[in-house]
Amino acid sequence: GAVVSQHPSRVICKSGTSVKIECRSLDFQATTMFWYRQFPKQSLMLMATSNEGSKATYEQGVEKDKFLINHASLTLSTLTVTSAHPEDSSFYICSGRTRAGTEAFFGQGTRLTVV
């Protein structure tokens, strides 16, 4: 299957700082990138959907000024958690999909811990 490389895999940051998470599609062009968050023992929750070159569409309850998404190219999307707080500690996963594809390929995930 196609590969989505997500970095970093783990990050610990201080409260109030910003953290950037990168997702790269290595062998396909991700026209659409989805960003998910998973809290312990809960389902993957979609945060936002971004199409290359367009502004991201955020799900209800997700603050767009806090979770900045950039999808400037067909192979790179970034999620920046701004002014992180301990409640933002979670597992963040990106998922890329081609224009014609019905399957989404996932990154390895990023474990964010805000202290």
Add this chain to the structure above:
Amino acid sequence: DQQVKQNSPSLSVQEGRISILNCDYTNSMFDYFLWYKKYPAEGPTFLISISSIKDKNEDGRFTVFLNKSAKHLSLHIVPSQPGDSAVYFCAASGETSGSRLTFGEGTQLTVNP
């Protein structure tokens, strides 16, 4: 509103036996269903999918069954192996959702040697 539900948070089976993971959905517009396996601190990996025009899809030890009238799908793993121990998510998508995936809560499968 949980449109995709996995009612069993955990399942334990013996090595060599069959594992059956269940998933129910409520949105009749879903037309494509997927199963993902997830190890701790890793992203989900795709296992198998099924389109709503089929009622069964098989890939090696994995078989997915779809009952559209009951809005129910299941994943069968046979024979189960200890390496299958992971959290399994079912997911659904449809044209009206822009192929976004809606996930169930996941089921922790433990295969005992």
